[in-house]
Amino acid sequence: MSSVLLTGGAGYIGSHTAVTLQADGFEPVVLDNFSNSHPLVMDRLAQITGRDMPLEQGDVLDTGWLSQVLLRHRPAAIVHFAGDKAVGESVAQPLKYFHNNIGGAVSLMRAMVQATAEGGWERPPALVFSSSATVYGDPASVPITEDFPRSHTNPYGHTKLVIEDMLAAQIAADPSWRVGVLRYFNPVGAHPSGLIGEDPEGPPNNLMPYVSQVAVGRRPFLQVYGSDYPTPDGTGVRDYIHVMDLAAGHVAAVRSLLQTPGSFTVNLGTGRGHSVLEVVRAFERVSGRPVPFRFTDRRAGDVAQCWADPTRARQRLGWCATRGLDEMCADAWRWQSRNPQGYRAG
Ligand SMILES: NC(=O)c1ccc[n+]([C@@H]2O[C@H](COP(=O)([O-])OP(=O)(O)OC[C@H]3O[C@@H](n4cnc5c(N)ncnc54)[C@H](O)[C@@H]3O)[C@@H](O)[C@H]2O)c1
Structure with a gap:
């Protein structure tokens, strides 16, 4: 079994x-410092998969430790989440983002170089x-293809751009590197068991967890930013993708890198957009709960509409999203209604 x-x-x-890789015959190893997650996740993963998943608790910024982790597990692939x-937060604290995101990627890449040399790997x-x-x-x-010009509107986005460039430079410097860059659109939903899901701390920044928290009674109403966009109902349109489809995209990416030479950059999206009001109505339908909302001003930096052209992912990875909006809402609701306070109360 290949470890990832x-x-x-x-x-x-x-x-x-992790769940999806395991179901596909890989041996996932979780590395996390739990700065934005809860250790209870590991128990939930064990419940879903029927086995304890190996955990390395620590920080990716610690290059020496990370290289020892690599030598210990000898993974065929790494997924850097x-x-x-x-x-x-990235606008308010840019240095935190440059340090953890860019610094974390540099540290990981250096640990990979170090372990490859020390381990005598090909x-x-x-x-x-x-x-x-x-x-x-x-x-x-x-729709957006991978060849569209890149830019950034905040420090978080800037870190993603810089890391993409660092990876390209490393591939150019050392052609033995195999890298898959996955550009996610808007991940939503949860595992159908309702045991794992999105658990933001504080008021959610994203639509679906906010809608779920309103439906479960944790928040009184949803603020809809902008009702006058040039879209069919005036609200913003996004390419929501079920997190289980996204997970399957990672398995396909790992397989492709292990089987086909070369590196790639692909969009992971469904290729269709849904407006805020469509999401609200779908959520009300599947949950049977009202989701009261109020219109407010547009939010600075938000675009009217955004969805992917997923053709390249289909061609290169043989992957495409299969789950629709109702399934995304139903799975998000199962997770939220069974874990109203997320992992904290578990
Ligand atoms: N969720 C989205 O909407 C979205 C969209 C596009 C891209 N992404 C990217 O996908 C990745 C995963 O996103 P997510 O939604 O699962 O976020 P998440 O916050 O739930 O997961 C990130 C994990 O990384 C851990 N972590 C952070 N810094 C660390 C460090 N220095 N060392 C070890 N562990 C550390 C956190 O504890 C957390 O468990 C991120 O890189 C994110 O930028 C997410």
């Missing part, structure tokens, strides 16, 4: 990817990196 190291593997997307991801493990549609900045049109 997941930095940030206890987080939202990492935990779903670890990092901070709150856009607003080449470093394959690497999959969590990038984001945020690297497209304010796109000129939709």
